[in-house]
C-alpha cells in the first residue's frame with residue numbers, strides 16, 4: 001500500500017481529567033509494573049495504534065501541559081527530525097524547561113531551534129572544537145583507556161571482581177580533557193571530582209523526567225512535583241565553570257569571530273562536554289560492555305580476530321581511521337548497541353504547522369502547536385523493520401544489513417545522514433560512533449574474552465567485570 005492510500009484515522013486516546021489524570025499517569029509511568037515500556041505498550045494494545053494521545057510525565061506542577069501525541073514506530077518517529085515541521089525550541093527535556101540558572105543564565109544550544117540565529121553560531125563553535133581536537137582522539141583514547149584497563153585488572157586481581165562504572169566515568173572525563181583541551185582535569189583543582197559534580201548537576205535538569213528507584217511516596221513529591229532549586233547546585237556548577245574557563249581559551253577567539261561572547265561560549269562548551277558528551281558516554285560505554293558480555297565468547301573471539309588482523313594488515317600495527325572502516329563486525333556491533341539501547345530515549349518536538357503523521361497502518365492529522373513525543377527504543381525495535389527486534393544480533397548491519405542503518409536514530413537523526421547547522425542531529429554524532437568503536441577495539445586488542453554481570457537502570461547499566469582473559473595472539 002502506498003503511503004497516500006493509508007486511511008486517515010482520528011488520533012486515538014485521551015488526556016483524562018486535568019491535574020488528576022496526569023498525576024495518576026505519572027505514577028503509572030514511573031512506578032507500576034513494567035514501568036515506562038508498559039505505559040506505552042499497554043496503550044498500543046488498547047488503541048491498536050502506534051500513534052495515540054497520552055499524557056507525558058512530569059505533569060503538575062513542573063509542566064503545565066503534559067498532553068502529547070505519542071509516536072512509537074519507525075515510520076512515524078522521523079517526523080521529529082523534520083525541523084521544517086516541528087519546532088525544537090525548549091523541548092530538549094520534554095514538556096518542561098529547566099531553569100537557565102543551571103546554565104549560567106543562557107539558553108544553551110540543546111534548547112535552541114535551528115530557526116534561532118544563535119543555533120548555527122553555537123553549533124559551528126562545537127564543530128570547530130571537534131575538528132580542532134580530532135587528531136588527538138585516537139592517541140588520547142588509547143592512553144586513557146590503557147590506564148582504565150590496567151586499573152580494572154588490578155581491582156579484579158585484588159577483589160575477584162571489578163566495578164566498571166565509577167572508574168569508567170573518571171576515564172571518560174580524563175579522556176575528554178586530554179582530547180578536547182590538552183589538559184588532564186585530574187591535575188587541576190577539580191581533581192577526581194568532576195563525575196560527581198556533573199551527575200548531581202544533571203540531576204537538577206532531569207529529575208522530573210527520571211526515577212532514582214526510591215519508593216514512590218518519597219521520590220515523587222521531591223523530584224516530580226517541583227524542580228529542584230538551582231541554588232542548591234550553584235557551587236558545584238561554579239567549580240566546573242572554573243575549570244572550563246581557562247581550558248576553553250583556545251576556542252574563545254573563534255567564538256568571538258562567530259559573534260558569541262566569551263561567557264556564553266564557555267557555558268555552552270561546559271554543557272556540551274559535561275551534559276551531552278560525558279552524560280552520553282556514562283550511559284553508552286556500560287551499555288556496550290553489557291551487550292558484549294551477554295553475547296558471550298564466540299562473539300569476542302570473532303571481534304578480536306577481525307580487529308587484530310585489520311590493525312596488522314591495514315594499519316601496520318596502529319589503529320587508523322582507514323583500518324577502523326574495514327572492520328564490518330565491530331562496526332555492526334556498535335550500531336546494534338545504539339539501536340537496541342539508545343542512550344537518550346525520549347525525543348520531543350512541537351508541530352510548527354498543521355501536519356500529517358504516518359504510521360505503518362494509518363495517517364493522522366496534527367494541529368499546529370501540538371506536542372509530539374517519540375519513545376525511541378520502540379522505533380528502533382519496530383518489528384515491521386527489524387527481524388527479531390528484541391535480540392542483540394551482532395552482525396545485523398553487516399553487508400546488506402547496512403540498508404537498515406537509516407532506522408538507527410540514537411543521534412536524533414537517521415544514522416545515514418550528517419549532522420549540520422540546519423538540523424537538530426547530535427553535534428557529536430561522528431565522534432560518538434568513533435569513540436564507541438575505539439572502546440570495542442582497544443578492549444579486544446587487549447582481551448580475548450571476558451565475563452561481566454550487569455543491572456539495567458534508567459541512566460545506563462551498572463556493570464561488574466568478573467573475568468578478563470588477556471590476549472593470547
Ligand code: HEM
Pocket residue numbers: 088092109110111112119123126130272273276277279280281284343344346347348410411412423424425426427428429431432
Ligand atoms: C554518547 C554520547 C552522546 C549521545 C547519546 C548524544 C545524544 C544526543 C541526542 C539524542 C540529541 C538530540 C536531543 C533532542 O533534541 O531531542 C543530541 C543533541 C546534541 N548533542 Fe549529542 N549526544 C552525545 C554526545 C555528544 C557530543 C560528543 C557532543 C559534542 C561535543 C554533543 C553535542 C550535542 C549538541 C550540541 C546537541 C544539540 C544539537 C542541536 O542543537 O542542533 N553530543 N545528542
